[in-house]
Structures are given as structure tokens and as C-alpha cells.
Amino acid sequence: MKVKWFDSLVLGISRHPVKFFAQWFLGFSVAWTLWDAVTSLLAITQYSGGRSLGFMIVGSLIFAAVRAYPPSSIKLKVPGSNTKISIAFGDLFERDGYIAIPVNEFFDSELGDPVSPHSLHGMVIERHFGGHPAAFDQLIANELIAISNVAVERARGKCAQYPIGTSACIGTNTHKFILFALCNTDIADFKASSTIPNLVLALQCLCTKARKVLGGRKLIVPLAGSGLSGVGLQPDKLLQLILLVLADETKKSQFALDVEVILHHDKYDDIDLGVIQGLWR
Numbered sequence: 348m349k350v351k352w353f354d355s356l357v358l359g360i361s362r363h364p365v366k367f368f369a370q371w372f373l374g375f376s377v378a379w380t381l382w383d384a385v386t387s388l389l390a391i392t393q394y395s396g397g398r399s400l401g402f403m404i405v406g407s408l409i410f411a412a413v414r415a416y417p418p419s420s421i422k423l424k425v426p427g428s429n430t431k432i433s434i435a436f437g438d439l440f441e442r443d444g445y446i447a448i449p450v451n452e453f454f455d456s457e458l459g460d461p462v463s464p465h466s467l468h469g470m471v472i473e474r475h476f477g478g479h480p481a482a483f484d485q486l487i488a489n490e491l492i493a494i495s496n497v498a499v500e501r502a503r504g505k506c507a508q509y510p511i512g513t514s515a516c517i518g519t520n521t522h523k524f525i526l527f528a529l530c531n532t533d534i535a536d537f538k539a540s541s542t543i544p545n546l547v548l549a550l551q552c553l554c555t556k557a558r559k560v561l562g563g564r565k566l567i568v569p570l571a572g573s574g575l576s577g578v579g580l581q582p583d584k585l586l587q588l589i590l591l592v593l594a595d596e597t598k599k600s601q602f603a604l605d606v607e608v609i610l611h612h613d614k615y616d617d618i619d620l621g622v623i624q625g626l627w628r
Contacts, residue, residue: 352416355615359415362619370414374407419615421624423590425597432593434586434608434623436615439467440474442607444565446522447553449529449576451539453505454487454515456480460537461504466575468526475519483517487526490515501534511545512552516560525560527553530576539576546572547592554596557603565605568593570614582617586610587626 360367382399420435439446450468455461458478462469476483496507514527529549530539541549550571557566572578573585580588586608593606610618 355419356412356416358616359417359621360412362417363415367411367415371407371411374410375403378403378407417615418620418624421620423624423627425594428597428601430597430601430604430606432590432606432608434590434610434620436610436612439567439569439609439611440470440522442565442567442609444523444567444605444607445516445557445561446524446567447569447571448524448526449549449569449571449574450526451530451532451576452508452511452513452528453499453501453532454491454507454509454513454526454528455504455532456483456487457504459503461532463575466539467569471524471526475522475524486517487515490517499534504532504537512549514552514556516556523564525553525556525566527556529571541572541576541578543578543580543588546578546588550589550592551596554593554602558600561603563604565607566603567607567609570608570610573614582610582614583619583623586618586623590623590627 382403420433423432423434424430425432448467448471451462453461455468456472457480458464458469458472462472464470464473472478472480472483491507491509491513494509494513496509498506499508500506509528511528511531514525516523516525518524527549529545530541531545532539553568568589570582570585571589572580573582578585589608593608596602
């Protein structure tokens, strides 16, 4: 059985082999210089030779390994503001704050073809509403009562179609959610899809809603556009786009002091948080 930390270490070295060997050489050079200075100054001879060399090699390898190990979380500060953005791998539903959930433009609630139970949209209905849509539908109806919509005839699901970016804040006894319309749904096969312009618009509208409802609490954002409604970007590029939109919205008018972007563990091999952090320094 492989140990996860070892897999992560191998991943980090494979991503940046030149950096790993440069760090090893740096560590070895420093250790050699210090050891040579100490032994010369104190006239120590009994610890010279192969054993000392071996300790220096191993020590420098440990130093390089620590430097190469990929981070599982980072913190960024939006320039010109006091907003902090944290990025971490984990379970979105275990975070404390208002959780942003991308949904289709109908705010559907029927699990199956209209809403995949494997999507974040479906997980909210299944986990937090027991798979029964009545309470979910009532909360959504109350939130969207003043929002204009277009009636669309469909074989299943709701018929009120809302503009991309429409947002609704709903809550349960344990969680607060901001649902925002990101996806367009094919009327024939129920397949949800989105685009980069729609993602940007939806995130901008999410931030507008957050300014009204957060009340000082944290906003929790997923890697929107990476799931069943993928917008066609690689995960690392998608994360950078989301961060740029959040930063731009913060500069327009602050919507939160603390924002968390939570990534699913299956994106660990695809997203190098060390590189992301380097780009924001």
C-alpha cells in the first residue's frame, strides 16, 4: 500500500526536477561549507570521511524533499484590499460559511436526468434536503419571486428559465448556500453545459449576491466549471480564471473579507498550488 505523503513527494519532484536537484545541491554546499569551517576551526578529524559525507548527502536530500513537497493549501492576498483568499483541497460541505453552488438556469430539483446526483447541485438536494425537492423548491421560489424568467416547455424538470448569473440564497439548519445559475440545459437530453463568458458572468453575479447576504461571513467557492458542465479549461487555468474574477470583483467593491476556494482531492495531480502562489506574489 502506497503512503500518500510519499506519492505527493514523488509528484512534487516530478513537477520540478531541476528545482529539486538545485535545492539538494544548495543544501549539500551549505552543509559542506559549514562542516569544513567547523572541523578546520576546531581541528576535528575523527568525524571526517565517508560517514560525514553520507550524513551531508542524506541531510541535503531531506532539505530538498521538504522544499519540493507540494502544498495542499495556500493563502493569497488581493492587492489593494484586505481580502484574503485561501485555496485548499478538501470537502466543500465541511467548510464554515456561505457555500457557492453552481446550478442550471432552471434551478431544477428532480434528481436523475434534470439534476445529476453526482453534481454539487445534486449533492445539496440529496444530502441536505433528503432527496426530497419540496422544501428546496419552496426556498428557491421565495428567493426568485421578483426575478423575471422565460417559460420553456420541457418533458421533465421546471419550466421557468432564469438568466445566467441569477443567484438564490437558501439555508438549512446546518448550512447556508448561494446557488448561482452557471449552466445552460439542453431541452432534449438534459445535458448541462457552460462557457468561459458564462462562467465569468456567473461569478460576477455571485459576488454581487455575496455583498448583500454574507454579513461578514466567509464565502466558500468550488472549482466551478470543472464538473459535468465543464467550460473546456484545464483545472489549473480554470482556477486562475476564478481567482482573477474574484480579485477583480474585490477591487470593484469588497464582497468578503475571507474567501475560500475548495478543490476536490481528485484535482491534486492537476493543480500545483506552489505555482499558483508564485504567480500571486
